Amino acid sequence: MAVYTTLSAAELAALIAQYDVGELVSAKGIAEGVSNSNWLIETSGHGGQAERFILTMYEARVDAADLPFFLGLLDHLAARGSPVPRTIHDRDGAASRTVQGKAVALIEFLPGVSVDDPSAEQARAVGEALAGIHIASADFAGQRANGMSLPQWHKLFDDCGEAGLRSIDPELPGLVRRELDFLSANWPEDLPHSVIHADLFPDNVLLLGDQVCGLIDFYFACTDITAYDLAVTHSAWCFAKDGRFKPDIAEALVAGYASRRSLSAAEWSALPLLARGAALRFVATRAYDWLNTPADALVTRKDPMDFARRLAFYATEGERAFPRVVA
Numbered sequence: 001m002a003v004y005t006t007l008s009a010a011e012l013a014a015l016i017a018q019y020d021v022g023e024l025v026s027a028k029g030i031a032e033g034v035s036n037s038n039w040l041i042e043t044s045g046h047g048g049q050a051e052r053f054i055l056t057m058y059e060a061r062v063d064a065a066d067l068p069f070f071l072g073l074l075d076h077l078a079a080r081g082s083p084v085p086r087t088i089h090d091r092d093g094a095a096s097r098t099v100q101g102k103a104v105a106l107i108e109f110l111p112g113v114s115v116d117d118p119s120a121e122q123a124r125a126v127g128e129a130l131a132g133i134h135i136a137s138a139d140f141a142g143q144r145a146n147g148m149s150l151p152q153w154h155k156l157f158d159d160c161g162e163a164g165l166r167s168i169d170p171e172l173p174g175l176v177r178r179e180l181d182f183l184s185a186n187w188p189e190d191l192p193h194s195v196i197h198a199d200l201f202p203d204n205v206l207l208l209g210d211q212v213c214g215l216i217d218f219y220f221a222c223t224d225i226t227a228y229d230l231a232v233t234h235s236a237w238c239f240a241k242d243g244r245f246k247p248d249i250a251e252a253l254v255a256g257y258a259s260r261r262s263l264s265a266a267e268w269s270a271l272p273l274l275a276r277g278a279a280l281r282f283v284a285t286r287a288y289d290w291l292n293t294p295a296d297a298l299v300t301r302k303d304p305m306d307f308a309r310r311l312a313f314y315a316t317e318g319e320r321a322f323p324r325v326v327a
């Protein structure tokens with residue numbers, strides 16, 4: 001469940017009145033998501049045609065100073081035909097407003113559902129869509145440093161403490177120490193950079209059949225190694241619930257990506273290492289949240305060990321994880 005802030009009916013109606021979208025008809029809190037509060041908004045729209053929107057309130061993990069980057073990126077990508085939601089600007093032209101001291105934005109509602117057991121065709125479509133946003137963002141002027149890169153992984157694990165990590169799993173402190181050392185010594189400096197989504201998990205992709213209707217939740221988007229985004233997406237899509245690697249999904253995802261944006265030899269070689277980093281990044285935030293989420297919070301904690309096991313897989317079988325497909 002992710003609605004952290006209560007907005008009264010009067011507050012919601014007053015907020016929606018700031019936009020040229022008709023009157024508020026209903027607002028339902030959305031259970032999915034972890035970071036922000038979201039509501040499905042229905043308005044009377046125009047000409048009797050009801051319209052739906054997503055209202056997002058940015059909570060602690062999103063810095064309001066980054067909103068021009070995130071929201072500007074959505075508008076940039078949508079204008080270039082990428083399947084991302086447009087932002088709705090208010091009557092003064094602003095993409096975000098403030099309610100109860102927190103930033104909010106009204107976002108286009110996109111159809112589609114998130115899948116938890118994707119087919120190869122769906123994985124291929126997701127790979128293509130990911131490459132599409134890398135290409136479409138090439139002329140986006142905004143820049144944002146990755147707020148979840150190596151220095152932050154160190155800090156998150158320091159904050160967890162050795163005893164905290166051990167309370168999650170006795171093997172976790174050793175794995176984290178070894179991987180932090182290895183990745184700090186070997187993280188590549190000279191691969192192509194671009195805007196990346198950095199969190200393209202299945203719950204951030206809306207699909208209808210094999211068609212990607214929406215890539216959402218760009219609130220970790222940043223400027224970083226382009227191939228790292230493929231590694232993040234691979235780590236999120238290519239494993240079964242029981243932890244088993246799914247080679248057919250990996251092959252389709254990577255082939256879809258490479259069909260739209262070709263990977264250099266250096267990028268291909270780096271993918272296993274980048275995936276180790278991607279897996280460690282999600283161990284870091286999940287371990288931190290595991291130890292720090294209040295017991296009464298209405299949020300389902302995510303298991304850090306899922307990604308610890310994926311990390312171990314990439315460390316030993318990285319070549320198998322990224323079959324070199326010919327596009």
Ligand SMILES: Nc1ncnc2c1ncn2[C@@H]1O[C@H](COP(=O)(O)OP(=O)(O)O)[C@@H](O)[C@H]1O
Pocket residue numbers: 002030032033034035036037038054085107108109110111203204214216217218219
């Ligand atoms: N533009 C959109 N169109 C349709 N549904 C959306 C849209 N944005 C968000 N949602 C819904 O809201 C849920 C939570 O949004 P998300 O941005 O992932 O939140 P969080 O940042 O908290 O993870 C999504 O899983 C999806 O169901």
Ligand SMILES: N[C@@H](CCOP(=O)(O)O)C(=O)O
Pocket residue numbers: 033034035036199201204217282285286302
């Ligand atoms: N994808 C991350 C969690 C990030 O939360 P989100 O709700 O903002 O997508 C994970 O699975 O650890």
